[in-house]
Amino acid sequence: MGQDEHEGGAEPVSGGGLAARMLARVALLAVVGVLVVLVVAVGEAGLVIVASGLVGLVVCAVGSWWFLAYRGVRRLLGAVVAIAAPVAVVVLFTVAGLWLTALLLGVCWAATLTCARTALRRSDPRRTQRARRAVAAPRPRRAVLIMNPKSGGGKVGRFGLVERAQARGARVVLLDPAAPVDVAELARAAVADGADLLGVAGGDGTQALVAAVAVEHDLPFLVVPAGTRNHLALDLGLDRADPSRSLDALTDGEEVRVDLGSVSGRAFVNTVSFGVYADVVQRPEYRDAKAGTALSAMPDLLVGAGGRRLDAHVGEVALTAQQALLVSNNPYASPDALGGTGRRPRLDSGVLGVLGIRVEGAAQAADLAVRGSQSAGLTVLTARRVEVTSATASGEGAGEIPVAVDGEALRMPTPVVCTVRPRALRVLVPRDRAPAVVPAPPLDWRRLLRLAFARTPTSS
Template sequence: MSDNRSGSPDTATRSRRWWARAAFALAILAVAVPLVSAGLLSSLGVLVVGVGGVVVMVAALYWFLATRGVLRWISLTIAILSPIVVLVLFIRAHLLAEVAAAAILAILAVLCARAALSGRTSDTAVREVPAPPARHPVLIMNPHSGGGKVAKFDLQRKAEELGAEVVLLEGPGTVDVTELARRAVEAGADLLGVAGGDGTQALVAGVAAENDLPFLVISAGTRNHFAMDLGLDRADPSRCLDALRDGVELAVDLGRINGRPFVNNASFGVYAEVVRSPAYRNDKTGTVLEMLPDLLTGHAAAPLVTRIGDVTVRNPQAVLVSNNPYGSSDLAGLNRRDRLDRGVLGAVTVSVANTRQAVGLLGRVNAHGLTQHTTGEVVVDAHTRQTPVGVDGESLLLDTPVRCTIEPGALRVRVPRDRPGVRPAKAAVDWVRLRELAWHR
């Protein structure tokens, strides 16, 4: 005989259902308050002004990105002025208090929606297994990564005190990192680790996976996305070394792109073309603004054809393939990964060719310009022999068609037993899913 305690699945489902219903109730109130206050005759005008202001602002932002010269700056001016004009019109209609109340209700609706759609903590917990101390750990460190974090946090000395052999990546004649890792394995290393960026992490991770060795991530890069999704301390990379004396193992997936390993993602289209530009490193913002008009209209890059399982997406402006899907609390679904052991790739494509599609993306409801999938394989093709790809932040030219696959549980990652942990991604406010949750039994 089973009881229905507070922690049971039935109780959790009922709780999420009521959060979903509360979200709909608050959303309806957010719309109703200014309309009712305006009176029946003015309600239509209030609705037109509010929706029209959003449409004009999104359209102007699109034209700011898609054009150059005087038209670009006129579009930016319109985008800035649109919400100001709407606010002034509401003030003149003596509806400022009602609009403020509607904004508060809308924020509460979003919070309730996320509470309803958020997964349980158990959904984001990767299984840990005990890990014996390594006898001959070899750590490869890039002294220049992350603005010099290896020296700043004294990582070499601390690692050597814990019994690790440290190999520094410095000097123009240094052998490539994959070769260094393979030499370490041949010399008897029983653990490989990296203090560096995600691109370097991926290459050594590939060698560790091929030899079934544990892999240690030290968050000494600039962004450390892989370390973040493993729940490691990104503020103090020296804490990652605690895994050498008191560690546990996580079995996580490893992505492959044309055979090359990646731990985070591979990007095609707009982002890959921008990163490939020689001017990008010195002037990121200027390069993006200069290249986007041609990229958005398809004049700069070769058209892409993306096959995601049984789905084919033609001519997207951007494609992102990730080692496990990202959370989807922002427009493109790129946030953080709750888990790295689901055994699937995440695939996001973005196609924005006109103002209507830009507004549709903002709505997130059946937007034709945005697709999100999980799959075991993604193939990206183009009418060129090679296509630019950003792999874990590094710009590469790869032979087409480019094939991305996933190796479930291929990587044994050694992490400290005591670590910050993974903060779950915020749930996307998906009103279709929310409606099903609220009233489907």
């Protein structure tokens, strides 16, 4: 992807044109308005609102850390503090007669952020890249789709995917939940039988295994989002609410090329997790009681003797003693990826995204809550190669570490090496799919200023 900045002078308006420039100006005016209200109209009350809001955020973060990192009375106290802090701030605003002013400032600041991010998104050339990368694709004659009837709570049956795929000329291989099989071998058998397209109705983990076979034989690949989250489908712009719409690609499709990640020789389409999350998902009880298992394990993993620390070489950068690492096939737009809500603006950038977390105590948890991605506890990087190693306090299992590949719990010998194969996977997508929403770029005030005062281009 090209540079965000132009060399010298004002940045020409592109993409969103005049609308982006006007939104940028509205955002800057809203910032000025907020400052005026705080300094002039409100006076000392403005300082009270800002200070109490900041203190409430810090105290809430400290309480949340105690709740996650400890058991017993300290955990109970943490829960009380985390809940009481925002409640106390609201009570303070109400008693002091500041709630209306605080609400007004909050609305103004929200409008500022909304206008600023919308302006940056409208002027971002990534908005049109996805459509330009797609090329016309011939209709497959011997498509083979592998479907997991249990995936996503039974979406295959609920949406009639078998019948709909067969009506479009595809052969369906339905997995038997009672007899686990190697889906990669099923895909290779389909290729040997003459398949000219491979597809999967299932989650990201199954998608990755079959996608690797498609890359191996240079065949197009069809994504049918019948899993629980299906991040790959989300970032391709597919309709996860109705997976049957992806089958339209069999009769009226186009092809896009995307990257395919590899972790120690195993393909992944979304993320590879190391550390706290990977340790939790290894536990047998996790599938039936996710929240309870995580809360039970967190104290040992965060501050106890069972906590694993990770070292990694991310390109030329060395990370040490990380509690968690997340390596993604292309970078996510924000650290929200750790919560499962992030988006990848591109799937063909040719690099891995890396998020590292190291929070050793309540103070660092508060710093992370206040400063976000600028906190020393969070590292955001990109690289073509990532090497991860680990040494536990007891030395047990030092030769291998837990790894969660596209949500699947595995163990791999160290060092675990993650790489990316640029534009290796040919994905067949429906031509009339809804355009994928490009996430708002990071809030860059300097870029916003250049956009607000940019010159209008004289020619196309």
